[in-house]
Amino acid sequence: MKKTSSISIQTKLALFVTIILWSSAFVGIRVGLTGYSPGSLALFRFLIAAVCLYIFCLYLPKRNKIMLKDKIKLLCIGAITVGGYHVALNYGELSVSAGIASFIISQSPVFTTLLAIVFLKERLNFLSFFGMFISILGVSLILFSHPGKINFAVGSLYILTAALLGSIYSVSQKYFLHKYNAIEVTAYLVWGAAIILLIYLMPLMHEILQAPLHSTFSVIYLGIFPAAIAYLAWSYVLAKMPASRAVNFLYWMPIITSFLGWIYLGEVPTVLSLLGGIIALLGVWILNHSYRKVITPVMIEEQPISNK
Numbered sequence: 001m002k003k004t005s006s007i008s009i010q011t012k013l014a015l016f017v018t019i020i021l022w023s024s025a026f027v028g029i030r031v032g033l034t035g036y037s038p039g040s041l042a043l044f045r046f047l048i049a050a051v052c053l054y055i056f057c058l059y060l061p062k063r064n065k066i067m068l069k070d071k072i073k074l075l076c077i078g079a080i081t082v083g084g085y086h087v088a089l090n091y092g093e094l095s096v097s098a099g100i101a102s103f104i105i106s107q108s109p110v111f112t113t114l115l116a117i118v119f120l121k122e123r124l125n126f127l128s129f130f131g132m133f134i135s136i137l138g139v140s141l142i143l144f145s146h147p148g149k150i151n152f153a154v155g156s157l158y159i160l161t162a163a164l165l166g167s168i169y170s171v172s173q174k175y176f177l178h179k180y181n182a183i184e185v186t187a188y189l190v191w192g193a194a195i196i197l198l199i200y201l202m203p204l205m206h207e208i209l210q211a212p213l214h215s216t217f218s219v220i221y222l223g224i225f226p227a228a229i230a231y232l233a234w235s236y237v238l239a240k241m242p243a244s245r246a247v248n249f250l251y252w253m254p255i256i257t258s259f260l261g262w263i264y265l266g267e268v269p270t271v272l273s274l275l276g277g278i279i280a281l282l283g284v285w286i287l288n289h290s291y292r293k294v295i296t297p298v299m300i301e302e303q304p305i306s307n308k
Contacts, residue, residue: 011240014233015249021233023256025226026098026105027264028218029090035215038090039200040207041222042083046194048223053187056232064180071188074176078192081169085162086193092158095151097267099258100142103277104159106254109284110135111167119171131287138280145273182235190227247288254281 007015032041057063066074093101110132117124143156169189176185208216237246254277261267269277 007241011237014236014240015246017233018230018237019249019252019256021226021230022250023102023253024260025222026093026102026257027260028222028226029093029101030098030261030265030267031218032215032222033090033094035211036207036219037200037203038094039087039197040204041090041219042086043194043197043200043204044208044219045086045223045227046083046190046197048220049190049227050187050194052224052228053183053190053231056183056228057187060181060183062181064184066180066184066188070176070179074173074185074188075192075195077169077172078189079196081165081172082189082193083196085165085169087197088158088162088165092155092162095149095155096159097269098261098265099254099267099269100156100273100277101159102254102257103280104139104142104156105163105166106251106281106284107135107139107160108163108166108170109288111164112170113287115167115171128287131283131285133283134286135280135283138276138278138283141276141279142273143276145270145276182238183232186231186235251281251285 029041032045036044089101089105092104096104113124113128113132139156139160143153173185173189234246258267258269258274258277
């Protein structure tokens with residue numbers, strides 16, 4: 001029997017950093033929104049992230065020469081998916097708690113699977129469709145846990161839109177990750193987002209002068225840590241272990257986010273919404289594990305980059 005390779009201490013540390021930082025991002029957004037509008041927050045965050053990733057790229061030991069046409073494609077993908085994802089998520093978190101938002105965002109693999117079926121002609125088994133059904137059931141429970149609250153329903157739809165955009169992001173970047181360094185690919189995607197988000201420059205210039213310090217510090221934190229350093233840590237993880245194994249650890253994120261939201265923001269989810277979130281997460285777990293049984297070994301070794 002083939003012995004399973006152990007995870008090094010450095011890889012475990014990188015995993016821990018990634019999960020904690022990405023989990024904290026949902027809480028950081030809620031804090032940032034107390035002083036900034038959704039669009040301004042997204043722009044401020046990605047201007048900071050763009051500078052950080054530029055610095056990372058300068059010190060890469062091995063770089064690929066990205067073709068001009070691929071640079072343009074990456075910038076466009078980043079503008080639409082990364083930029084759109086974060087604006088939609090920010091609007092959603094105006095009325096949805098950090099923990100529940102993270103549970104809804106965790107449904108991104110469901111959309112990714114549907115896109116893969118339609119555009120990549122991938123085949124799934126019965127268990128895969130059962131996982132999707134369980135996920136939809138869980139999200140439905142979350143929506144029904146706040147009856148009559150229009151703002152919550154609208155916010156949830158914004159977050160589901162973000163999950164869809166995140167799925168498009170994951171599918172569309174596969175081609176580039178086979179050719180180029182993951183950090184460079186991420187950098188161009190982030191730069192594309194920063195460019196399109198400049199449409200919020202005037203509101204940001206006005207809000208940054210009036211926003212409370214805790215909101216500004218929160219956005220700076222979001223730009224440096226979850227949006228830049230966590231990507232670097234995740235790239236290190238993917239270089240040391242298969243993505244199919246690494247993503248298993250990301251199932252902890254909604255639980256950690258809910259805990260951080262409770263401790264830092266005093267957000268206590270209803271029993272029904274928490275139950276719905278756990279059921280939705282279970283559906284994604286079933287989907288991912290059944291999906292791996294029908295995909296090829298080459299696909300298992302692919303290195304998708306999350307966009308928390």
